[in-house]
Amino acid sequence: xxxxxLEYRSFGQMAILIEWPPTxxxxxxxxxxxxxxxxxxxxxxxxxxxxxxxxTLISRYPIEHxxxxxxxxxxxxxxxxxxxxxxxxxxxxxxxxxPFCMDLEALSASVGLSKQxxxxxxTARPYTVYAxxxxxxxxxxxxxxxxxxxxxxxxxxxxxxRGSVGIGGQQTGIYPQESPGGWNIIGNSPIKVFNxxxxxxxxxxxxxxIRFYAINKDMHELFTIQVDAGVFQIKTLELDDQSV
Amino acid sequence: xxxxxxxxxxxxxxxxxxxxxRDKGVPISGAMDEKAADHANAIAGNSVGAxxxxxxxxxxxxxxEEGCEFAxxxxxxxxxxxxxPLQNNIRYKAQPGQRLKFGRLKKGFRAYLxxxxxxxxxxxxxxxxxxxxxxxxxxxxxxDVLEVGDSEPDHGSKTSSYAESYxxxxxxxxxxxxxxxxxxxxxxxxxxxxxxxxxxENNRMAYQLKEKIYAHDxxxxxxxxxxxxxxxxxEGKLIILMKDxxxxxxxxxxxxxxxxxxxxxxxKKEGDTVIFRFQLKKAAY
Numbered sequence: 001x002x003x004x005x006l007e008y009r010s011f012g013q014m015a016i017l018i019e020w021p022p023t024x025x026x027x028x029x030x031x032x033x034x035x036x037x038x039x040x041x042x043x044x045x046x047x048x049x050x051x052x053x054x055x056t057l058i059s060r061y062p063i064e065h066x067x068x069x070x071x072x073x074x075x076x077x078x079x080x081x082x083x084x085x086x087x088x089x090x091x092x093x094x095x096x097x098x099p100f101c102m103d104l105e106a107l108s109a110s111v112g113l114s115k116q117x118x119x120x121x122x123t124a125r126p127y128t129v130y131a132x133x134x135x136x137x138x139x140x141x142x143x144x145x146x147x148x149x150x151x152x153x154x155x156x157x158x159x160x161x162r163g164s165v166g167i168g169g170q171q172t173g174i175y176p177q178e179s180p181g182g183w184n185i186i187g188n189s190p191i192k193v194f195n196x197x198x199x200x201x202x203x204x205x206x207x208x209x210i211r212f213y214a215i216n217k218d219m220h221e222l223f224t225i226q227v228d229a230g231v232f233q234i235k236t237l238e239l240d241d242q243s244v
Numbered sequence: 245x246x247x248x249x250x251x252x253x254x255x256x257x258x259x260x261x262x263x264x265x266r267d268k269g270v271p272i273s274g275a276m277d278e279k280a281a282d283h284a285n286a287i288a289g290n291s292v293g294a295x296x297x298x299x300x301x302x303x304x305x306x307x308x309e310e311g312c313e314f315a316x317x318x319x320x321x322x323x324x325x326x327x328x329p330l331q332n333n334i335r336y337k338a339q340p341g342q343r344l345k346f347g348r349l350k351k352g353f354r355a356y357l358x359x360x361x362x363x364x365x366x367x368x369x370x371x372x373x374x375x376x377x378x379x380x381x382x383x384x385x386x387x388d389v390l391e392v393g394d395s396e397p398d399h400g401s402k403t404s405s406y407a408e409s410y411x412x413x414x415x416x417x418x419x420x421x422x423x424x425x426x427x428x429x430x431x432x433x434x435x436x437x438x439x440x441x442x443x444x445e446n447n448r449m450a451y452q453l454k455e456k457i458y459a460h461d462x463x464x465x466x467x468x469x470x471x472x473x474x475x476x477x478x479e480g481k482l483i484i485l486m487k488d489x490x491x492x493x494x495x496x497x498x499x500x501x502x503x504x505x506x507x508x509x510x511x512k513k514e515g516d517t518v519i520f521r522f523q524l525k526k527a528a529y
Contacts, residue, residue, distance in 0.1 A: 009422055010419070011421065011422055011468075011470070011497070011500060012419055012421075012470060012472060012473075012500035012501075012502070013419065013500075013502055013503070014470075014503075015468075015470060017422050017467070017468070019422075019467075022464070022465055024465065047263065047264055047265075047266045047267065048267060049266050049267050049468035049491060049492070050267060051465070051466050051467045051468055051492050052465040052466055052467065053465050053467075054465070054467045054468065056467065056468035056470075058266065058468070058470060060263060130466075131466050131467075131492050132267065132268055132269045132492075133269045133466065133468075133490055133491045133492025133493070134269065134490050134491075134492065135269055135490075136265075136268060136269045136270045136377065136378065137268060137269055138269055140466055140492075176269075177377045194268070194269075196368060196369060196377065196378045196379075199369060200265070200268065201265065201268060201270070201369060201378075202268040202269075205267070206267065
């Protein structure tokens with residue numbers, strides 16, 4: 001019943017890597033998220049790290065790879081369309097106004113689109129979270145409109161403020177913390193996508209989707225206060241399994 | 245309570261790490277040389293996983309505000325309690341007001357100080373390990389005051405089969421990484437026979453090596469990495485991820501160090517040499 005031919009490999013003494021064919025695809029992601037849910041029911045004491053076309057199971061202690069792999073293969077047979085993938089759409093507010101939109105002017109001049117057009121294109125489509133890594137809460141988002149692909153800055157900034165929304169090559173995303181960074185910054189979100197004071201610190205998971213919406217500076221200020229007070233609720237929707 | 249008079253080069257509090265959040269991009273952290281940290285705890289009479297102080301190359305100056313018992317393991321850093329020279333792997337008792345300081349680095353790179361009761365730094369997401377931005381800072385600062393947990397009945401054996409020879413050992417036991425099979429025979433030979441030196445860029449996130457292997461044009465989709473994963477950049481540079489290393493990466497993962505090899509590498513500094521030794525293993529998968 002399963003559409004994909006998976007590869008199972010040992011990855012050191014404590015981990016197993018499961019790989020789908022090496023392409024970026026919604027179908028693969030959906031299959032992976034379903035398999036992850038089934039695995040997590042049986043391997044709750046393992047960490048499961050999903051990314052693009054792979055799931056990595058990591059134990060705290062050395063494991064008997066062949067036994068676990070045989071079991072995983074049998075579990076994959078249980079992945080069907082009826083397993084709810086429980087994916088969510090997160091609506092994230094972004095202020096594209098000064099002083100946040102540091103590189104929007106330069107981007108506009110280079111790609112030959114007005115600022116309004118860039119904001120329109122950036123907020124028009126949902127983005128799929130294919131991986132979370134590099135920094136705590138840093139999302140690898142797929143689905144950026146080709147017309148606003150733009151190379152990274154030649155000189156990375158030493159400090160990019162937390163919440164900055166940027167474009168780097170074919171990718172867009174949010175800086176979850178202040179950090180060095182080479183992406184072109186076009187706005188800022190008042191949302192803390194990662195907050196170490198919460199458990200779990202990040203509600204967004206691989207497989208979810210992000211939709212940006214534009215807010216003005218006053219709203220940004222208001223939302224920042226609400227976020228700091230812990231009363232801001234991100235609007236989320238369940239992503240209909242059948243529609244993918 | 246312990247007062248910090250001088251923080252040393254890079255001194256941090258670590259336990260067994262933060263397990264269960266790698267899918268949100270949170271590295272596991274924890275003591276770089278887990279073996280030495282475990283040993284220090286055992287001698288101090290702590291339970292496994294009590295938070296210890298990880299001391300890198302140049303040690304701190306600490307003052308005990310209350311009497312307490314402690315032990316040091318790992319690198320040989322010429323510790324002294326006031327004017328009394330101390331040895332590693334022995335339990336000592338400090339009186340209120342006594343100062344612990346460190347001197348010349350004789351062997352290894354990271355020492356572990358275990359205090360009876362453990363360092364009682366805040367538990368954040370299941371761990372006391374310092375890692376910025378999960379915790380407010382990642383290393384000790386002058387003037388910091390560290391709380392010590394309540395003493396429990398002894399857990400430790402006070403003796404242990406800990407051998408310090410690994411501090412100077414060069415051999416890193418490895419398994420092939422997920423992308424090892426994509427390497428050329430020449431590149432594999434370089435890994436099997438090469439002698440590599442630790443580069444200037446070495447810290448809790450990653451150790452880079454000075455010697456490169458041949459360049460490649462392999463590319464992979466971003467995928468999970470672990471402490472001990474050896475990444476190979478397109479120009480052939482080897483980067484060994486460590487305890488605070490990123491949880492995903494896009495470079496081929498050509499080797500994977502064993503936990504023992506991670507402990508051993510944690511005791512290496514710039515210029516030290518390492519060689520990879522492939523483990524003999526059933527190759528069922």
